[in-house]
Amino acid sequence: MSRFKLGFIINPIAGIGGSVALKGSDGQGTPEQALALGATAKANFRASQALEVLLPYKEQLVIYTANDLMGAECAAALGFCVETLYHSEGEMTSALDTQKAVDTLLARDIDILLFAGGDGTARDICQQVGDSFPVLGIPAGCKIHSGVYAVTPKAAGRVIELMVTKQLVTLTEADVMDIDESLFRDGIVKAKRFGEMQIPSELRYIQAVKSGGKESDELVLQDIAADIIEQMDDELFIIGSGSTTAFIMEELGLENTLLGVDVLHQQEVVANDMTESDLWSLIRERQPGQVKLVITLIGGQGHVFGRGNQQLSPRIIQAIGKENIIIVATKSKLAALDNRPLIADTGDADLDKALSGYFPVTTGYKDQVLYPLSSPE
Structure with missing residues (x-):
């Protein structure tokens, strides 16, 4: 044969x-x-x-x-x-x-x-x-x-x-x-x-082409930003890449790395465009709950980890803890996934499985939806 x-x-x-x-x-x-x-x-x-x-x-x-x-x-x-x-x-x-x-x-x-x-x-x-x-x-x-x-x-x-x-x-x-x-x-x-x-x-396995450009629904983004800003107290807030998270920085009047990772404390910039090692040095001594991570999904694909944010390595994510991860997205962006789950593709299979399940996604001010997140097949 x-x-x-x-x-x-x-x-x-x-x-x-x-x-x-x-x-x-x-x-x-x-x-x-x-x-x-x-x-x-x-x-x-x-x-x-x-x-x-x-x-x-x-x-x-x-x-x-x-x-x-x-x-x-x-x-x-x-x-x-x-x-x-x-x-x-x-x-x-x-x-x-x-x-x-x-x-x-x-x-x-x-x-x-x-x-x-x-x-x-x-x-x-x-x-x-x-x-x-x-x-x-x-x-x-x-x-x-x-x-x-x-x-x-x-x-x-x-x-x-x-x-x-x-x-x-x-x-x-x-x-x-x-x-x-x-x-x-x-x-x-x-x-x-x-x-x-x-x-x-094979549509279960092939990704959609990423949607380009910024979100057009500015009012919804303002609501999402207001919700996140209200939560900022004495914790470090790591702000992931993407236009949705960038809007939070814009609302705060802060310099933003659209395609990188920034860190805030009490609504002020600690550092912009941080590397993985920089992040690790900053958070490794912190107690659980002292660091929050705000991330969004890649439009058309659904990835929250493993696309464009390799600075957020498995050890960084584990140190932060699942309960301190805040996913933000407009409902229109979630609807565009056509019922496909969000994806965690960190490179660590055990971590991907630990992150799996229904995740609260902030979609507005005091507005959340539960949406499934899965590990790679």
Whole structure:
């Protein structure tokens, strides 16, 4: 019986700048800067979460990939049959390595290309593939605006599982989006559509393209902000990224990092755009209940952790405590999820499960709704 031929590529530096507030890995010298600041690469870990779903089918597939951290190490460590077809030069890979690896794998008549990265990786692959060949992304970057990604790494594995087990999967076209990271680091979101790629369509597992722009219902945002501001006493308030939380800062007249994490005390800024290590130094000595976290969801996707806020690491979230997490969102943003749950994808499976359940979401002044939050599938 012929084996399923899975093309597999990892961008090892995808998302490396997230935990140190660099907002991504694009740009010359950015990966090196992130490493110097203490960042750790997590793309291989995210990719392994996807492949673990396929372990029961090891004998039914062969993985064609690139050397070392571009795929071979991850797949081989899990015991898959691996053929390494592309070899990069040096440890710090580039967009050119991704593109050359794609060309090499396509020449071996693979069934689908599974890749781990962010929007920059999707753009690099789109330049080589276009809309002529099926691909699927494992989310591993800071920016996940493109519709070619599964909602979580495990969800990507589930989609491939459907194909390996010969279930019918519809192909559809999805947008490849990316934003200007230099503007992104200044708090400006300027997204651009770069093209389309074919993806296996399974709506439980494939994310919606992120909604852009700020909330238009200013009155509702004012009500949400008033509710949160009234709660601010002597605790530290960590304000997560997003336009909804940014409105709280605007109402306070404070400088805000739209795409970062800020910390307040008694309605004044302690620090803006904090890294994970900065946050840890600030909160690790605090007693339970002395730190509150205000976060919102990514429009169209439902993620509250694991998208654009890697500064909020598992140890940060655990130190804060579930009971001190305040989720804010307009009802229209929740309705746009079409009954899909909120998602906690922290990278720690036990923590994701601990966070799961019905969460109170602040939707106005003294107005909350209970909404389900789940761990990645």
